[in-house]
Amino acid sequence: MPVPSVMLGSSGVFVSMCCLGTMTWGDQNTESDAHAQLDYYVFKSGIQNPFVDTAELYPVPPKAETVGRTEVYIGNWLEKNPGARQKIFLASKVSGRSHRGWIVANREDPPGKEAHTRLSRDQILAACDASLRRLKTDYLDLYQLHWPERNTPTFGALDYQRSKDNDDDVSFDESVGAIGELIKAGKVKHWGISNENAVGVVKYLEAAKRLGVPPPVSIQNDFALVDRRFEQDGTAEACSPQSSGVKNGVSLLAYGALAGGTLSGKYLEGSKGDVSKSRHKLYPEFQSRYHSQGTMDAAADYIQAAAKHGLSGVDLAYGWAATREYMGSVIIGATTMVQLKANVEAFEKEVPKELLEEVERINLKHERPYFRGSERLGRNMPPPEKKEL
Numbered sequence: 433m434p435v436p437s438v439m440l441g442s443s444g445v446f447v448s449m450c451c452l453g454t455m456t457w458g459d460q461n462t463e464s465d466a467h468a469q470l471d472y473y474v475f476k477s478g479i480q481n482p483f484v485d486t487a488e489l490y491p492v493p494p495k496a497e498t499v500g501r502t503e504v505y506i507g508n509w510l511e512k513n514p515g516a517r518q519k520i521f522l523a524s525k526v527s528g529r530s531h532r533g534w535i536v537a538n539r540e541d542p543p544g545k546e547a548h549t550r551l552s553r554d555q556i557l558a559a560c561d562a563s564l565r566r567l568k569t570d571y572l573d574l575y576q577l578h579w580p581e582r583n584t585p586t587f588g589a590l591d592y593q594r595s596k597d598n599d600d601d602v603s604f605d606e607s608v609g610a611i612g613e614l615i616k617a618g619k620v621k622h623w624g625i626s627n628e629n630a631v632g633v634v635k636y637l638e639a640a641k642r643l644g645v646p647p648p649v650s651i652q653n654d655f656a657l658v659d660r661r662f663e664q665d666g667t668a669e670a671c672s673p674q675s676s677g678v679k680n681g682v683s684l685l686a687y688g689a690l691a692g693g694t695l696s697g698k699y700l701e702g703s704k705g706d707v708s709k710s711r712h713k714l715y716p717e718f719q720s721r722y723h724s725q726g727t728m729d730a731a732a733d734y735i736q737a738a739a740k741h742g743l744s745g746v747d748l749a750y751g752w753a754a755t756r757e758y759m760g761s762v763i764i765g766a767t768t769m770v771q772l773k774a775n776v777e778a779f780e781k782e783v784p785k786e787l788l789e790e791v792e793r794i795n796l797k798h799e800r801p802y803f804r805g806s807e808r809l810g811r812n813m814p815p816p817e818k819k820e821l
Contacts, residue, residue: 435779437481440521440760441649441683443622445573447521449754450779451483451685453765458491458501460767466505469772474520477776483761485652485685487525487578488563489535493715496534500566507568521573525626525652526551526559528579529601541565551581552602556610560619575620576652577607579627586627588654588721588802604639612645624650624685630666637676647678650760655686657695657749657791658730658801659721662686668758683760686753690765691802692722695749697735699723726801733798737790743781746774751783752791 437446452473457466474482490502503524510517527535533546536555539562549555560575579586583596614620625636625648633651640647651671655662662668662684669675671682690696721727731745738748753762762779766772 433780433782435477435479435776436754438683438760439680440574440622441624442647442678442680443649445521445622446481447483447761448479448481449759449761450479450750450776451485451761451763453687453763454484454486454502454506455490455492456765456767457505458498459493459495460491463505463508465767466502467509468769469766470506470509472769472772473776474516477773479776481521482519483521483523485523485763486567487527487576488539488559488566489525489527489578494532494535496532499532499535500538500562503563503566507566511568517569522567522569523574523576523624524563524567524572525576525578526556526563528577528627529581529598538562550602551577551607553606553610553613556607557613560614564619571619571621573621574624574650575611575614575622576624576626576650580632581607582632584629584631588719604635605643608636608639608645609643612643615646622646622649624648624652624682626652626685628653628667630670633667633670633676633682637678637682647676648682650683650685652685652687652763654688655684655753656689656691657734657752657795658691658727658798659688660795661800663756663758671758681758684756684758685761685763686759687763688719688722689753689762690746690749691727691731692719694722694727694731695734695745697731697745699728700732700735721802724802726798730794730798730801733794734791737787737794741784741787743783743787744774744778747778747781748783748787748791750775750778751781752788754779755783755788 436449438449440447473479486502486506488500488503491498527549528551530549532549535549536547537543537545539558564570581602583598585592611620611623625632628651637647653662673679673681676682734748735745738745750762753759764775766775
């Protein structure tokens with residue numbers, strides 16, 4: 433079956449269920465690699481309504497010497513492919529609150545003065561202009577707030593700690609007001625949020641309604657077979673048409689659906705794949721939740737279940753995510769063309785009902801596996817033992 437397209441929130445725009453992620457371009461991938469992936473995904477894969485997602489922060493892990501490089505690669509590709517800009521739905525992100533002053537400095541060319549990143553009006557406007565310059569385009573189809581301004585659990589953290597609240601948070605109204613300005617100026621068509629929870633969804637929806645700004649069309653969150661917090665902690669409900677008051681609701685853009693590659697099986701004992709240049713090996717402390725012992729154990733069970741139906745772990749991970757009723761698009765990532773093609777092909781396969789039922793049984797056995805033997809218990813833990821298939 434062809435890769436399906438889905439309407440993204442209240443945008444009225446259809447995008448591919450398979451979104452091309454770009455966060456390794458400029459670190460694990462060269463510019464030539466990036467352009468080859470874009471050529472395949474946009475022109476050769478047969479995907480309708482191609483959707484490309486990036487961010488001012490990329491590539492990851494974030495570093496001063498590489499920040500913004502991913503957008504530059506995409507901009508160079510757009511420049512040498514006239515007409516491609518109108519063919520793709522292009523998304524980027526502005527950084528939330530952080531001490532990474534070099535992100536702010538990189539918004540100027542040549543780099544300017546460093547300052548903490550914030551979701552203030554001035555910073556959102558400046559960040560958007562910088563992304564447009566690097567991407568060599570005059571508009572973004574989707575502009576996302578990459579992570580929250582306020583103190584709240586993000587990136588694998590579990591617990592909210594009131595003692596860490598700030599007394600100088602930029603207001604939701606100021607952030608949304610800046611987005612409204614970008615929409616009126618024609619620089620942004622639609623907007624979304626990222627790494628958010630039910631509180632953030634409600635607050636942003638309320639601010640948009642107060643200010644007369646269109647509501648967010650999407651929320652980009654970590655979501656996978658091994659991390660279903662989005663549908664369990666009230667966030668999916670807050671995004672629903674009924675709760676949000678928004679026609680078609682706020683769509684999920686799922687990242688991490690392969691748990692950084694763990695659900696492909698390549699890190700499991702008996703795998704024949706070369707992982708020497710993989711993210712978990714190069715940067716074991718980055719997103720270590722993706723290769724916690726609990727995640728490894730769960731991955732082995734999911735892959736065994738998929739194999740009984742003639743599917744790979746990749747097929748199941750992406751195919752299952754695509755069945756969720758609130759899904760707008762599943763973001764894929766690849767460092768090789770072989771991986772990219774396998775990822776795209778996964779969306780062309782159907783996950784049988786019997787396997788979906790087995791997924792629920794495995795989920796009960798491995799509830800929140802990310803957090804067993806993960807960075808939540810200590811960032812300097814030894815690597816997990818390999819789990820046999």
